[in-house]
Amino acid sequence: MKVFSRLSQATIYHPEVVLSMNARFRRSSTLFLFIIFVLAVSVISLLAYSTFHHYFELYSGSERNHGSEYFQIVIFTLTIVCSLLGISLGSGVVNGEKARKTFEFLVTSSVTPEYIVVGKFFAHFFHILLFVLACAPFMMMALYLGGLDTSLALLSLYTLLLLASANLAISMAFSAMTPILGSSMVLSFLTCGGLTTMLMTEAGNLMSPYGRLHVNNLAFLEFAVMFTLLWMVVTGLSFVSCSVALKNRFANRTIGFKIWILFTCTVFFFIGWYLYFIKKGTIGTLPYIAFVILFGFFSYMCVESSIFHPKSEERWTKLWYALRPGGTRNFIFMLIVGAMYLVSFATLLTSASSPYPVYYRYFDTIERLLFLSCYLISWLMFICSVGIFIGSHTGFFKKPFIIHTVALLIICLIYPLIRLYITSFTRSPLSESDIDIYISPFFVLEATNWFNTNRLDKSGLAILMLVILSVIMLIKSHRKVEYLKSLVRSTGKPALTIK
Amino acid sequence: MIEVSNLIKYYDSFCALSSCSFGVDKGEILAFVGPNGAGKTTTIKILATVLEPSDGEAIIDGLSIINHSDKIKKLIGYMPDEYGIYPYVTVKDYLDYFAGMYDVEISRRSSVVGMVSELTGVTSFLDKETHQLSKGMVQRLALAKILLNDPKVLILDEPAHGLDPRGRIEFRLILKELRNLGKTILISSHILTELSEISDSVVIIDKGKVVTAGKVSDIQRKLQPSRKYQIKLTADTLNCIDSIRSMEHVEMVSIENDVVFIEHKQADGFIADIVGKICLNGGRILEVKEVKQNLESVFMQLTGDINESF
Ligand SMILES: Nc1ncnc2c1ncn2[C@@H]1O[C@H](COP(=O)(O)OP(=O)(O)O)[C@@H](O)[C@H]1O
Numbered sequence A: 001m002k003v004f005s006r007l008s009q010a011t012i013y014h015p016e017v018v019l020s021m022n023a024r025f026r027r028s029s030t031l032f033l034f035i036i037f038v039l040a041v042s043v044i045s046l047l048a049y050s051t052f053h054h055y056f057e058l059y060s061g062s063e064r065n066h067g068s069e070y071f072q073i074v075i076f077t078l079t080i081v082c083s084l085l086g087i088s089l090g091s092g093v094v095n096g097e098k099a100r101k102t103f104e105f106l107v108t109s110s111v112t113p114e115y116i117v118v119g120k121f122f123a124h125f126f127h128i129l130l131f132v133l134a135c136a137p138f139m140m141m142a143l144y145l146g147g148l149d150t151s152l153a154l155l156s157l158y159t160l161l162l163l164a165s166a167n168l169a170i171s172m173a174f175s176a177m178t179p180i181l182g183s184s185m186v187l188s189f190l191t192c193g194g195l196t197t198m199l200m201t202e203a204g205n206l207m208s209p210y211g212r213l214h215v216n217n218l219a220f221l222e223f224a225v226m227f228t229l230l231w232m233v234v235t236g237l238s239f240v241s242c243s244v245a246l247k248n249r250f251a252n253r254t255i256g257f258k259i260w261i262l263f264t265c266t267v268f269f270f271i272g273w274y275l276y277f278i279k280k281g282t283i284g285t286l287p288y289i290a291f292v293i294l295f296g297f298f299s300y301m302c303v304e305s306s307i308f309h310p311k312s313e314e315r316w317t318k319l320w321y322a323l324r325p326g327g328t329r330n331f332i333f334m335l336i337v338g339a340m341y342l343v344s345f346a347t348l349l350t351s352a353s354s355p356y357p358v359y360y361r362y363f364d365t366i367e368r369l370l371f372l373s374c375y376l377i378s379w380l381m382f383i384c385s386v387g388i389f390i391g392s393h394t395g396f397f398k399k400p401f402i403i404h405t406v407a408l409l410i411i412c413l414i415y416p417l418i419r420l421y422i423t424s425f426t427r428s429p430l431s432e433s434d435i436d437i438y439i440s441p442f443f444v445l446e447a448t449n450w451f452n453t454n455r456l457d458k459s460g461l462a463i464l465m466l467v468i469l470s471v472i473m474l475i476k477s478h479r480k481v482e483y484l485k486s487l488v489r490s491t492g493k494p495a496l497t498i499k
Numbered sequence B: 001m002i003e004v005s006n007l008i009k010y011y012d013s014f015c016a017l018s019s020c021s022f023g024v025d026k027g028e029i030l031a032f033v034g035p036n037g038a039g040k041t042t043t044i045k046i047l048a049t050v051l052e053p054s055d056g057e058a059i060i061d062g063l064s065i066i067n068h069s070d071k072i073k074k075l076i077g078y079m080p081d082e083y084g085i086y087p088y089v090t091v092k093d094y095l096d097y098f099a100g101m102y103d104v105e106i107s108r109r110s111s112v113v114g115m116v117s118e119l120t121g122v123t124s125f126l127d128k129e130t131h132q133l134s135k136g137m138v139q140r141l142a143l144a145k146i147l148l149n150d151p152k153v154l155i156l157d158e159p160a161h162g163l164d165p166r167g168r169i170e171f172r173l174i175l176k177e178l179r180n181l182g183k184t185i186l187i188s189s190h191i192l193t194e195l196s197e198i199s200d201s202v203v204i205i206d207k208g209k210v211v212t213a214g215k216v217s218d219i220q221r222k223l224q225p226s227r228k229y230q231i232k233l234t235a236d237t238l239n240c241i242d243s244i245r246s247m248e249h250v251e252m253v254s255i256e257n258d259v260v261f262i263e264h265k266q267a268d269g270f271i272a273d274i275v276g277k278i279c280l281n282g283g284r285i286l287e288v289k290e291v292k293q294n295l296e297s298v299f300m301q302l303t304g305d306i307n308e309s310f
């Protein structure tokens, strides 16, 4: 009984939880956020359902299992969104307190740092839980459609919560160790992205390519236990490091962004090589991480500093500034980090001992290699310019959390939207797999697995499209930045409240 | 109650505090005064265990700030120079929250919050949301927050900053009440006169060093070596003041528009002698008034050129 009351004191009756719940339910904007969230999930899941329709058909043939398929889509969407939510909520926890100047009141209260960390964790975890609960209707719908494997459903819900909470804990730890929101967010993206991918690879060993579990209770249990253990380690470590960083006076010592990112990159770099050479494992993680790094880094730079690159008014200089929104040194730094990944990616893929002979085959001629690099780079450029675009248009709102969440939702929507557009609204003679070649470099690799025809010409068109879109977005961002700068000049005030 | 000895603080290579020492007795109000950038906030943050000193030691109620920071947090109430209040919560929720963070048991929380808000005058806006409060209300709320753990020592960093004259007076009244409750209060300001009324002792700090410290009256004497009076006599008896010029402590006598100005060296009750002498010589006194010298200007002299500190 006593233990129980202790436990409730530390969780649902924790002052931190009570305060945040009070604050949330007092505002009508919370309700709007929930409505938007539910709408977004319904749209994304419907789009994704129509997108993957084709694969389900391919793999299940006539015996389709609609309930299970729909549930998978919903849970997949929720997993992505909640992981991102965990990161965006968590990465402002400690340095956000500093920015709002509420930090000193917090640390001079007499409870231990551990208690504060646990409270903050649960306050945000319950927030995520509410989002998951808001999606209960979709899960009901899956039940209604029938054929849902309950144990699989429960496992995926469990996994979802563990994943989101681990991301939350990790980003809280980073928020205690870095001075600004942007840094902690990017670092959390990197770490969580890396961990999630590794986990997915592990989970993928249990699954057939598109969602059929090799139903085997032992493997099932093994996965749950392994994941729980991993969660405990990761979350525990994050809690400890967050508390240590918070411990009274040491909270003043934060570690700069660049040191962190260099550290993380180096670690991932070596892990990648280790996995490849020692474990002969997957290298699919690496391009993914490189992708997240570049994207995250660019959006960070935009959000943090898209307006203030003064000095020259000359046209080319201005364009140059718009292209590298963090200043020359950051740009060079970014290039080095990017190059590190591209080099390792390319060498690993093209080496004859690659575990993926199909990739090797694809890289058999130098033209193809060049071509694929172009494709990859144009996609990265596209995603980066989306980051720049969003950053320059939203970086100066008061509530970065909402903006980031919305931005990430938009990015999640890009792929299914383009696909839906092509499949539904154009009378395209292309098959669905052709379309994937147009819009995703990763699916290019997948597609080469199945179809050996030469699709380079079509893909060339896609590259062109991506480049044009990127340039348009960069120009628009540049204009916006110029406009904001002129506002700053005329009012003399920093543009923090510009809407 | 508070004993600061040889505190030193470096920010990287910049020395913000160089060997700062002073003490505060139990139950007194200490004014901690110095120009901007003198190191007040740095000292206070070290005392509040938010910053770590580079060297030196401070003892609060027998506990070292270096080794017992967790215990010290329980017995001090610290108000930073700049602070934020969580937005979108009611004042009551806010205070409840911090009562929880001070480990007040759930059953006692509402009574503690009630008591504290009574004391600081927060009761009237307990149901308001925190982002709707005026500056003065925020100040009271912050004061209420730091009183939640019934601290023995209050450490306030420029609490009157940004308040209007009325707010300052009300704030002073609350401080007096707190002193009557037996709290030891350390309060910083860059304006000396603002605090001289309510405080018992003063520590003046400049460029990281304590310039002077002591009881308010002593400091005032030190700062004001002479006293100046203005005496009004009937016009026909003006000439009888000549006899005063020769008195021992008198430094200066002058007449402007039928008003006599007398300056004498610091000595309590000496003005009575002067008045007696004038009367003896037949002077008919209409009014005697002390001319308060500008403390600020003396403070400026003491803390060096104002331009240097910016
Ligand atoms: N975090 C910091 N990093 C570097 N220098 C600082 C920092 N905080 C304060 N200083 C410097 O230390 C000196 C004392 O500052 P402070 O204690 O805030 O003065 P006061 O509160 O008396 O105005 C100032 O010169 C200031 O520039």
Ligand SMILES: [Mg+2]
Residues within 6 Å of the ligand: B037, B040, B041, B042, B081, B158
């Ligand atoms: Mg200060």
